[in-house]
Amino acid sequence: MNHSQATWLHIGAGSFHRAHQAWYLHRLLQSGDHSWTLALGNIRDDMTPLLQALQRQNGEYTLETVDPAGVREYERIKSVSRIVDWDADLAALTAAGAEASTRIISFTVTEAGYYLDHHFKLDQSNPDLAADLKGDSKRTIYGAITAILKARQANDAGAVTLLNCDNLRHNGERFRDGLLQFLELRGETPLRDWAATHTASPNCMVDRITPRPVPAVAERVLASTGVKDEAAVMGESFIQWVIEDHFIAGRPALENVGVEMVESVLPYEEAKIRILNATHSCIAWAGTLTGLNYIHEGTVVPAIRQMAYDYVTEDVIPCLSPSPLDLGKYRDVVLDRFSNPHIQDSNQRVAADGFSKLPGFIAPTINECFARGKTPHATAMLPALFFRFLQRWAAGQLPYQYQDGILDEAATRAMLADADPVKRFAADPMLWGKGAGTPELENVLREALGKVDAWLAAA
Incomplete structure (x- = not known):
């Protein structure tokens, strides 16, 4: 792996990413490994207030964890070094994903965000997916990643790992199937062929219960740490991440912070x-x-x-x-x-x-x-x-x-x-x-x- 600083771009600014993947990358930074930097963006504008709050806090926020005995701990998470502003055409997100330094793009868009039927074929009747297939919008993960890959190909930015972090069986394979179908349906055959050889999509399993934040979380953070935090998040103390070690453009040393790197997940x-x-x-x-x-x-x-x-x-x-x-x-x-x-x-x-x-x-x-x-x-x-x-x-x-x-x-x-x-x-x-x-x-x-x-x- 090239040890000059590489970028990990995550799409999906919800609580789970900030209590899970970002936590592991924070631990890596705390260990003295600064070879990777984390950028955070979103496909839809529903997270814009949160992204703006993070921007005001230089990407930092407090994670509250609680164990079954009720013991609460507070940690300032500092792994998000860059906030990607949302815009309707996802121009900023596309540009961030197309940088040669971006080696991993991960995403959390919920189980429903992949639009696959029981044969793992794209459900073209979904209006968001249908609009993206026509090229009218970028409201799905496929539309967003297609724009990024097209720009990477044009920029000769090199290979990138596309890491699905949602609760979907065979999540990497399912996303990859959907993406290649999407490109085929769009008539983007040259880009499809490029993606087939210049991307990898390892399967992974993620686990940490992360409720939607309520005002009481920020109140406890303020009372316990003295920090007024507009982007506080909470989760249980338990955490697990198992990833197939099939990255195409390098990866952080995640095994050093408790991630289980395996051949098959x-x-x-x-x-x-x-x-x-x-x-x-x-x-x-x-x-x-x-x-x-x-x-x-x-x-x-x-x-x-x-x-x-x-x-x-x-x-x-x-x-x-x-x-x-x-x-x-x-x-x-x-x-x-x-x-x-x-x-x-x-x-x-x-x-x-x-x-x-x-x-x-x-x-x-x-x-x-x-x-x-x-x-x-x-x-x-x-x-x-x-x-x-x-x-x-x-x-x-x-x-x-x-x-x-x-x-x-x-x-x-x-x-x-x-x-x-x-x-x-x-x-x-x-x-x-x-x-x-x-x-x-x-x-x-x-x-x-x-x-x-x-x-x-x-x-």
């Missing part, structure tokens, strides 16, 4: 997505249905905790065994993390994007159980909870606004208004893949809905 990723992410959604949907606001509240309700425990124990662990991880121990650690009352992680945040999470986190276990000749009674409780959650949404009875990047409101309302909505729900190939429309799936969902109804009646 697959077993870690599967455990995290199915045990942590799916269980998180289960608790959020169940908690919402019983009038709770926070994840920790649901996790300590015996019936909800049992649902989550049974889902992992009865169905996920058999699907993922053998594994290099102790899956039973991982399950218990996850449930303990979720029960931390000091995180104040909202059901609204975790319940979001169900139309991406159901096929991504939950349907694979259902389909694999059926393939092994086992009926996934425990796993079916999760989509049953989501189905009842959607009915509350359609009736205007949720206590908050449901946020879902790929929600087709008209189609979902039509499904719920059908003479047999469960049959229609079970027949949706976007949700269930190869299991869609089978009598086995429909039957286990009906059985699970009966159990959910009985539980709600007794709750």
Whole structure:
């Protein structure tokens, strides 16, 4: 690797990046390794107030962490050395990404931000993606990265690693598939060929619970550190990052600050997505249905905790065994993390994007159980909870606004208004893949809905 200072550009200025990737790079700087500098930008203007606050603070902000015992620690994060101003054409972001010194571009745009169907083909019906495909805008990660790669190719800026840091199975491969399809659909075949040889997209697994910041975080930061911080962020004390060591233009020595560099991230990723992410959604949907606001509240309700425990124990662990991880121990650690009352992680945040999470986190276990000749009674409780959650949404009875990047409101309302909505729900190939429309799936969902109804009646 060239040890002159290289740039790591991150796209997605939300809390997670600032509590996770930026924290690791901060630790590297603190160790005396100044070979990399971090730039931060965003595709959409919703983060402009935050970016402006960071600009006023020279990119610095305070990270508050809290462990299950309630011990809070405060650290001033100084890794973000450059804020990329947002503009509608993403001109500044494109210019930053096209610099020869930029060797890594990472991004966090949520699971819904990749617009992939169950065959991993781009959903061209999405209006943002359709506009980017026409070249009318740059509202998706594909539009933004295409502009950057085009400028890199023109500038002869060299190879770059494109690092997906979202909770998406095979996240590097999925993004790369989407990007190459996007370029093909745009008729950018020479750029597609250039990208195929001048970029790498390693898979990685990221983990740290990071709630949306509330005013109380800044208040605690001020009280504890004396710093008035407009960009304070908080997260749990637990943190993990596992990355496949397949970088094309050099990388920081992340292994020196606790990042696990591996040949294949697959077993870690599967455990995290199915045990942590799916269980998180289960608790959020169940908690919402019983009038709770926070994840920790649901996790300590015996019936909800049992649902989550049974889902992992009865169905996920058999699907993922053998594994290099102790899956039973991982399950218990996850449930303990979720029960931390000091995180104040909202059901609204975790319940979001169900139309991406159901096929991504939950349907694979259902389909694999059926393939092994086992009926996934425990796993079916999760989509049953989501189905009842959607009915509350359609009736205007949720206590908050449901946020879902790929929600087709008209189609979902039509499904719920059908003479047999469960049959229609079970027949949706976007949700269930190869299991869609089978009598086995429909039957286990009906059985699970009966159990959910009985539980709600007794709750």
